[in-house]
Amino acid sequence: MSYGTVGSSSNLPAYLSVIFGKSDSNIYVTEKNILMATELPPLGWTRYSDLDNYYVMGSSTYGNTGGSNLHFHSVSIYTGAPSSTLSIPPRSTYTQYFADSTHTHSVTANTTSVSNSPPSSSILYIKRKTSLLSNIGNEEVLNNFPNAPTALRTEGENNPSRVTDLTPEFSAIFNDPDTGDTGVFYQIQVNTSSSFNGTTMWDSGKTAISPIANGTRSPEISYNGNQLSLNGETYYWRIKFWDQRDFQEEGPWSATSAFTMNTTPLTPTDLLTESSINPIKVYDTTPEFSAVFNDPDTGDTGIHYQIQVSTVSNFTSTVWDSNQTSISAISNGARSPDISYGGTPLALDGTLYYWRIKFWDQAGTESSWSSTATFRMSANPYAPIELKVDGRTNPPLIDSARPTFYATHRDANEDNAIFVEINVNSNASFTGTIKWNTGKVSIDPVVHGAEYTVTYGGTQLLGDSTTYYWRIRFWDVDDNVSPWSATASFVDLFKYTRMNGIGMDGLQIN
Structure with a gap:
């Protein structure tokens, strides 16, 4: 079992x-x-x-x-x-x-x-x-990168269009998610292209700057690149900041900003004195000047002028220099208001003056000088010149008892002579025997620089070898009288003997 x-x-x-x-x-x-x-x-x-x-x-x-x-x-x-x-x-x-x-x-x-x-x-x-x-210390958190700078300004403006400073100043606001951070470095790039693939005008690289508190504007940063000029060129720029942390975290680039250089006004044109071009007869002893302001910048206006007036064309000396003076704004392509001469009042003496002008636009940019204009003050005619008798200067003989007198009219303002006066006297001081005194008499107009002729119309000349003295003066269309000419002379001795007929008293020879 x-x-x-x-x-x-x-x-x-x-x-x-x-x-x-x-x-x-x-x-x-x-x-x-x-x-x-x-x-x-x-x-x-x-x-x-x-x-x-x-x-x-x-x-x-x-x-x-x-x-x-x-x-x-x-x-x-x-x-x-x-x-x-x-x-x-x-x-x-x-x-x-x-x-x-x-x-x-x-x-x-x-x-x-x-x-x-x-x-x-x-x-x-x-x-x-x-x-x-x-007991624990302050909680340490990971540093954040600065945000992109904001509110970029050139010369204190947003994208300005008329910059005249050839080393303009830039600024921007530093922003950082970490409240206590500050900006301690910057980099600025200036370029001819908004995509920054054109010509680099300036790249500052990473550059130290005094600490900028979070949310505040940086100090002004001066341009330090290739030479700028007043040529109307537009440039583009951007900026970024680094914070103060051990690893100096670098922020992203700002949005792109721009600035346009101002253009120098063109040379003033169409200069007028007393509303005329190079007038040859100015009555006003404080004349008015004007010119047309021109500028490639369509919206610019002229707000200052300078005028120089001189008696020499190279302006090495002046009778008036206005220096830079303000004026109500002149639209581009428009004529300036009339500018009154501001120097010592001028004299009506026929002096020829030279003048020139330049303008400043509202950005403070100065044009070059205009071409030179002229004006001549009104004046009495000059003393007549080239006095002749029977075509000869101070002749020792005359052709006849009725010789022909010649004189040339000159006028600073190129006016015609329309009145004349002639004196013929036995004394060079015209205090002797008066042979002929026409008084102020009307004549056919004699243009500036032309010769006036008249036949003697005084007391009968006798051919007695007497020396006579004569002078002449003209009045212009403004009834301005010239000085007396220099004194001329002729001898009362006929060049030819002419039978004047037989009288009862015998033979008379004139």
């Missing part, structure tokens, strides 16, 4: 006993509490690793373990004693042996191991870290 036994084995999986509890009200979760979570624990919590590879078993005490993730059984088998006895007949020469009827067999074995783990899903257990009282 056989029989066997099977050993017992626990079917509990590996476990850790845990106390489960429920709060009657809202309480602060302490480091004694363990919670389940689906993600890594947040700040202030830690993963509770004691439960790794354990199932949770509710208990009144914490920390007991038991169970196994595998189980198997031991098996013992025993055979019974034989049921019959074997006998061998005895012989005298043999020893007798008999089968033992009391022996048994036993077998011991283990079964194959199997898992004790029931169906499950893994989960994270977390517990609050122990709260400790400690």
